[in-house]
Amino acid sequence: MTVRLRQVPQNAIRTRSTTRLDDFLAENTLPTPFVVVDLDIVADRYRKLADALACADIFYAIKANPAPQILELLVELGSSFDVASPAEIDMVLAAGADPTRISYGNTVKKRVDIEYAYDKGVRLFAFDCDSELDKLVQSAPGATLFCRVMTDGGGADWPLSRKFGCGPEMAMHLLTRATEKEHPVGVSFHVGSQQRDPEAWNAALERVGRVFDHLRSLDVTPALVNIGGGFPGHYNNEVPAVETYARAINTALHRWLGDDLPRVIAEPGRYMCADAGVMQSEVVLVSRRSLEDDCRWVYLDAGVYTGLTESLGESIKFRITTPHDGGPTGRVCLAGPTCDSADIMYEHADYQMPLALEAGDRVTILSTGSYTTTYSTVGFNGFPALRDYYLPRTAV
Amino acid sequence: MTVRLRQVPQNAIRTRSTTRLDDFLAENTLPTPFVVVDLDIVADRYRKLADALACADIFYAIKANPAPQILELLVELGSSFDVASPAEIDMVLAAGADPTRISYGNTVKKRVDIEYAYDKGVRLFAFDCDSELDKLVQSAPGATLFCRVMTDGGGADWPLSRKFGCGPEMAMHLLTRATEKEHPVGVSFHVGSQQRDPEAWNAALERVGRVFDHLRSLDVTPALVNIGGGFPGHYNNEVPAVETYARAINTALHRWLGDDLPRVIAEPGRYMCADAGVMQSEVVLVSRRSLEDDCRWVYLDAGVYTGLTESLGESIKFRITTPHDGGPTGRVCLAGPTCDSADIMYEHADYQMPLALEAGDRVTILSTGSYTTTYSTVGFNGFPALRDYYLPRTAV
Numbered sequence: 001m002t003v004r005l006r007q008v009p010q011n012a013i014r015t016r017s018t019t020r021l022d023d024f025l026a027e028n029t030l031p032t033p034f035v036v037v038d039l040d041i042v043a044d045r046y047r048k049l050a051d052a053l054a055c056a057d058i059f060y061a062i063k064a065n066p067a068p069q070i071l072e073l074l075v076e077l078g079s080s081f082d083v084a085s086p087a088e089i090d091m092v093l094a095a096g097a098d099p100t101r102i103s104y105g106n107t108v109k110k111r112v113d114i115e116y117a118y119d120k121g122v123r124l125f126a127f128d129c130d131s132e133l134d135k136l137v138q139s140a141p142g143a144t145l146f147c148r149v150m151t152d153g154g155g156a157d158w159p160l161s162r163k164f165g166c167g168p169e170m171a172m173h174l175l176t177r178a179t180e181k182e183h184p185v186g187v188s189f190h191v192g193s194q195q196r197d198p199e200a201w202n203a204a205l206e207r208v209g210r211v212f213d214h215l216r217s218l219d220v221t222p223a224l225v226n227i228g229g230g231f232p233g234h235y236n237n238e239v240p241a242v243e244t245y246a247r248a249i250n251t252a253l254h255r256w257l258g259d260d261l262p263r264v265i266a267e268p269g270r271y272m273c274a275d276a277g278v279m280q281s282e283v284v285l286v287s288r289r290s291l292e293d294d295c296r297w298v299y300l301d302a303g304v305y306t307g308l309t310e311s312l313g314e315s316i317k318f319r320i321t322t323p324h325d326g327g328p329t330g331r332v333c334l335a336g337p338t339c340d341s342a343d344i345m346y347e348h349a350d351y352q353m354p355l356a357l358e359a360g361d362r363v364t365i366l367s368t369g370s371y372t373t374t375y376s377t378v379g380f381n382g383f384p385a386l387r388d389y390y391l392p393r394t395a396v
Numbered sequence: 397m398t399v400r401l402r403q404v405p406q407n408a409i410r411t412r413s414t415t416r417l418d419d420f421l422a423e424n425t426l427p428t429p430f431v432v433v434d435l436d437i438v439a440d441r442y443r444k445l446a447d448a449l450a451c452a453d454i455f456y457a458i459k460a461n462p463a464p465q466i467l468e469l470l471v472e473l474g475s476s477f478d479v480a481s482p483a484e485i486d487m488v489l490a491a492g493a494d495p496t497r498i499s500y501g502n503t504v505k506k507r508v509d510i511e512y513a514y515d516k517g518v519r520l521f522a523f524d525c526d527s528e529l530d531k532l533v534q535s536a537p538g539a540t541l542f543c544r545v546m547t548d549g550g551g552a553d554w555p556l557s558r559k560f561g562c563g564p565e566m567a568m569h570l571l572t573r574a575t576e577k578e579h580p581v582g583v584s585f586h587v588g589s590q591q592r593d594p595e596a597w598n599a600a601l602e603r604v605g606r607v608f609d610h611l612r613s614l615d616v617t618p619a620l621v622n623i624g625g626g627f628p629g630h631y632n633n634e635v636p637a638v639e640t641y642a643r644a645i646n647t648a649l650h651r652w653l654g655d656d657l658p659r660v661i662a663e664p665g666r667y668m669c670a671d672a673g674v675m676q677s678e679v680v681l682v683s684r685r686s687l688e689d690d691c692r693w694v695y696l697d698a699g700v701y702t703g704l705t706e707s708l709g710e711s712i713k714f715r716i717t718t719p720h721d722g723g724p725t726g727r728v729c730l731a732g733p734t735c736d737s738a739d740i741m742y743e744h745a746d747y748q749m750p751l752a753l754e755a756g757d758r759v760t761i762l763s764t765g766s767y768t769t770t771y772s773t774v775g776f777n778g779f780p781a782l783r784d785y786y787l788p789r790t791a792v
Contacts, residue, residue: 063735063777084735087778106735106777108681108695111755129683131755150685163693163737166685285504287525289546289562297559299504305771312708312738339459339480339502341559342708359507359527373774375701378781380770381459381502382483 064269188226233274277369303336460665584622629670673765699732
């Protein structure tokens with residue numbers, strides 16, 4: 001199957017999605033930098049994905065943005081939740097979720113943290129090696145355990161391949177062990193965050209199919225397949241529509257796992273919140289490094305240590321609007337406000353900004369509703385942690 | 397002049413420096429991860445550098461560790477302070493420092509922040525371009541302004557060359573302008589953080605000499621030279637003794653600036669605190685990625701997002717001790733506890749750790765008293781910000 005990348009009409013996104021955000025930015029003079037998130041857009045994203053991927057239960061990966069306003073909204077909409085730590089379990093429970101709707105998706109857990117989760121009623125746990133399985137067998141009797149298999153991370157702007165997961169043979173060995181201890185078992189994978197190729201799930205599901213065949217040869221019925229996250233936000237590259245992802249995933253699920261699918265779980269994080277938020281930042285300085293240099297350096301009051309962590313390695317290229325858009329532009333390097341040279345967002349990417357840009361201008365960094373607020377440092381160089389605001393859901 | 401790198405006897409450092417820290421770690425079971433800093437070592441470092449570099453005033457770069465305990469100690473010892481933001485000014489003043497002992501060393505400042513600093517009594521400001529000079533001329537009348545010139549950053553493990561500073565010709569232009577507005581003027585530079593080559597100051601001071609010659613040709617007497625920081629902590633590479641740096645710097649100062657030196661300012665940060673602190677962390681998991689892989693993955697409860705930010709790009713290679721040191725070792729990849737693949741400290745560096753290492757073991761990460769606490773995120777993945785403790789100074 002060939003999936004063509006479809007150009008996302010950026011104007012359409014802006015006029016449709018950011019009206020309330022634009023109004024908020026126009027009406028206030030809150031200290032910058034801050035992020036503001038429109039909960040209507042989060043709700044819209046949840047429904048769109050749930051509709052398109054009807055075969056899957058949505059487990060929102062709260063690491064993307066764990067604000068109580070978002071968690072409470074998603075509890076109301078019927079979402080489940082993927083968590084990485086005891087504190088994230090507490091946040092989800094505080095938002096009113098039932099513990100059976102929580103998946104502890106971190107493959108790296110302290111034994112006391114497994115015990116804490118189990119005691120709270122969590123019954124879904126990830127793992128990818130023998131020693132983690134040992135802990136789960138001892139501390140989470142009867143829980144459903146899913147083994148994370150590696151993917152190659154190709155096509156992802158923020159790949160995840162190296163740190164997590166095991167090979168299919170190792171997964172067969174581990175799941176056989178878990179089965180012997182009478183755990184329901186499944187398989188998970190993650191194709192990499194901001195995955196721009198919907199076909200990435202196909203190669204991963206082929207691996208899952210091999211592991212499932214092995215389980216079935218042992219008369220074990222797989223309890224679930226967790227297809228992870230990776231659904232994109234809108235940055236400087238075009239991305240396919242979510243329906244395109246859903247079609248590719250549905251096709252691959254049936255191709256490799258057969259007609260009688262187990263429970264399917266998806267863990268969107270970025271997709272649910274990125275485009276729902278914008279960051280407001282102020283230009284602190286526009287300079288040139290020498291009398292000859294034609295590249296301006298633009299310093300913002302937000303940077304790598306104030307929420308724009310995903311610009312590290314120039315991985316995620318955020319779209320930025322300015323009050324001078326439409327006028328003549330020139331090349332810029334874009335950096336944050338700290339005395340740290342790693343606090344550079346874009347030096348090699350060809351960012352163009354208006355020549356009229358100057359200190360004091362407010363710029364808007366789009367699609368910053370996820371992986372910003374909790375990535376912020378507590379106060380490096382004395383700059384405060386990123387502030388965040390949430391526009392309440394309008395009546396439905 | 398040839399400066400030979402001198403092997404630092406690591407045992408000597410540990411037995412001399414970490415006795416009180418060892419006792420603290422042995423006597424408590426505080427939740428990990430945390431950093432504990434011995435203020436006696438900070439005091440010792442201050443005195444050593446002040447003695448060796450008697451020609452210079454010490455301005456502690458508080459971004460390295462702005463804990464009030466450290467600032468109060470250094471006020472008592474007579475230190476001055478380099479700050480990067482209004483919040484850092486407040487911290488230094490709260491610790492009892494006189495504002496005349498503060499240098500606002502960030503070349504990127506909002507106009508309101510310059511006004512805030514000036515209003516508080518700060519009279520020393522850095523800049524490196526026309527538009528920043530415009531702000532200072534308007535908002536900091538009569539203040540001493542120093543222009544930061546670029547260095548190449550060679551020899552530094554955490555180089556600073558790209559984001560800050562201008563060329564010598566630009567500096568001459570800018571300082572001429574500042575002089576015309578009746579500001580006392582000087583020049584600053586930074587050879588890069590964790591600079592392992594004491595000769596790095598020589599090339600930078602040659603540039604400063606050219607700028608000073610230009611100023612003198614205008615009948616302007618330079619008010620100061622700011623030789624920045626860069627003095628090292630003790631990580632996995634050997635570094636020269638501070639006296640070696642001081643000798644090289646003294647020689648270069650006189651070689652390029654003549655016998656009649658202006659005020660000399662140094663901005664140590666890392667040197668003052670890194671070796672004074674250790675981080676305690678717990679092993680969460682030891683795993684292998686596949687049945688064949690001979691490299692174990694060791695996951696700690698501290699990571700890139702919990703204070704070990706300087707391991708990004710494997711730049712700073714921390715020394716780590718374990719309860720099993722002395723036993724047989726094998727190669728490891730070392731990662732933090734979050735579900736983020738960027739949260740890997742060392743994958744390509746050849747880290748060896750004991751084969752006996754297992755989940756629950758406490759490991760100690762040495763020389764983590766600087767650039768850790770404030771680099772921590774507010775709570776990515778729900779993991780709390782790094783905690784820190786300070787051992788009070790013993791009576792003198």
